Amino acid sequence: VRVAHEVDVDAALPRAWAALLDLGRWAGPGVDGAHRLAVASHAGTVALVDADDDEHVARFRALGRGGAAAVTVRASARRRASRLAVDAELRPGAADRDAAQAALAALLDELAPRLAGEPEPLAPAALGGAALQPVLERAALIAAGIAVGVVLARAVRRR
Amino acid sequence: VKPAPFDYLAPRTIEEALGALGEDARVLAGGQSLVPMMNFRLARPEMLVDVNRIPGLAYLRAGGGVLRIGALTRLATLERSPLVAGRWPLLTQAVAHVGHPQIRTRGTVGGSVAHADPAAELPAALMALDARFHARSLRGARTLAAGELFAGPYTTALADDELLVEIEVPAPGPAAGMAFAEHARTHGDFAIAGAAVVLAPGVRCAIVLLGAGPAPRRAHGAERAAVAGAPPAEVGALAADGIDDEHRRALVAELVRRALTEALR
Numbered sequence: 206v207r208v209a210h211e212v213d214v215d216a217a218l219p220r221a222w223a224a225l226l227d228l229g230r231w232a233g234p235g236v237d238g239a240h241r242l243a244v245a246s247h248a249g250t251v252a253l254v255d256a257d258d259d260e261h262v263a264r265f266r267a268l269g270r271g272g273a274a275a276v277t278v279r280a281s282a283r284r285r286a287s288r289l290a291v292d293a294e295l296r297p298g299a300a301d302r303d304a305a306q307a308a309l310a311a312l313l314d315e316l317a318p319r320l321a322g323e324p325e326p327l328a329p330a331a332l333g334g335a336a337l338q339p340v341l342e343r344a345a346l347i348a349a350g351i352a353v354g355v356v357l358a359r360a361v362r363r364r
Numbered sequence: 365v366k367p368a369p370f371d372y373l374a375p376r377t378i379e380e381a382l383g384a385l386g387e388d389a390r391v392l393a394g395g396q397s398l399v400p401m402m403n404f405r406l407a408r409p410e411m412l413v414d415v416n417r418i419p420g421l422a423y424l425r426a427g428g429g430v431l432r433i434g435a436l437t438r439l440a441t442l443e444r445s446p447l448v449a450g451r452w453p454l455l456t457q458a459v460a461h462v463g464h465p466q467i468r469t470r471g472t473v474g475g476s477v478a479h480a481d482p483a484a485e486l487p488a489a490l491m492a493l494d495a496r497f498h499a500r501s502l503r504g505a506r507t508l509a510a511g512e513l514f515a516g517p518y519t520t521a522l523a524d525d526e527l528l529v530e531i532e533v534p535a536p537g538p539a540a541g542m543a544f545a546e547h548a549r550t551h552g553d554f555a556i557a558g559a560a561v562v563l564a565p566g567v568r569c570a571i572v573l574l575g576a577g578p579a580p581r582r583a584h585g586a587e588r589a590a591v592a593g594a595p596p597a598e599v600g601a602l603a604a605d606g607i608d609d610e611h612r613r614a615l616v617a618e619l620v621r622r623a624l625t626e627a628l629r
């Protein structure tokens with residue numbers, strides 16, 4: 206079964222192309238060239254087979270629970286953005302082509318922001334630190350307020 | 365059979381790997397030649413430097429008229445690549461003769477080159493395509509042509525502390541025909557002899573023989589005859605000229621004839 210879908214990436218072609226070939230950025234850590242792809246709509250591995258930097262055509266091999274897919278991505282410039290035309294051949298063929306088409310669309314919609322060069326998702330430790338930062342700032346203000354209050358109270362008592 | 369004791373290092377960066385390479389260390393990539401040799405104690409390195417966990421060494425990228433192959437690219441990846449099949453079909457043909465699918469799944473392009481088996485397919489095909497080989501060491505980087513790299517049986521010009529990182533293959537041009545032919549006792553066995561041919565009629569011809577000497581070698585006299593338009597049988601006879609063993613000489617002549625005929629189609 207062949208399915209195809211197009212998605213726009215909010216980045217100029219050179220940046221989107223570089224991001225597309227950097228699997229560690231939009232997929233995840235990899236071993237032996239195969240990167241773990243874990244997004245809401247899909248789980249499996251993806252590996253880059255080859256890439257033509259002149260034509261901006263890249264081929265990937267994806268493996269998931271349902272089987273394998275040979276994926277061809279053609280990138281082109283769209284004003285200041287880029288368009289990725291994705292063609293996937295699924296093996297063994299999915300029973301429901303419409304479902305496969307919908308799954309591909311969902312996957313690409315999820316991946317497109319990652320290719321646009323949005324900030325890297327923060328590591329859990331960093332995420333914890335970031336979440337705590339406003340709380341710590343507020344706590345420091347409260348502590349400073351208490352300290353000032355204590356000093357003023359002592360001064361009033363001495364009088 | 366078990367290998368002699370050795371230390372094992374799995375670096376995560378090229379620099380770390382280069383720091384570990386030296387006289388008593390060997391690079392472990394796919395392990396399809398080195399590990400059997402170690403099991404038979406034909407190779408006894410004191411340390412194996414496993415480069416499989418170094419990111420960025422496995423890729424097939426075309427651009428600016430060349431194909432760049434990361435040294436850690438698996439033979440199976442090269443074999444299945446539509447990009448390579450379309451513009452460098454000689455590599456697709458040659459790699460299909462390497463061992464069996466299981467071997468090609470693990471074996472790497474860089475490993476096949478660095479192992480320098482005189483009967484290996486890829487070194488001959490890469491030489492016919494005028495490939496250039498990029499190596500790195502802590503001392504710096506350098507690039508070698510195929511004629512400089514392959515020094516003899518299982519011997520290359522790479523120093524003990526050098527790591528082959530990339531192979532650059534120029535596009536042979538749309539008018540060039542190319543073909544690979546070899547003879548082995550059974551499919552997947554080591555070739556007895558073979559030939560890789562790249563031919564742009566009237567312009568350029570490269571005929572590289574494998575199994576016909578200590579290293580892959582070009583048959584310059586036969587190449588000149590092919591450019592001049594000599595019939596394939598005559599070119600084959602010229603290519604085999606000088607090979608002592610009668611059986612091998614006949615094989616080389618026939619294989620060159622077949623490859624050249626195919627390249628002319």
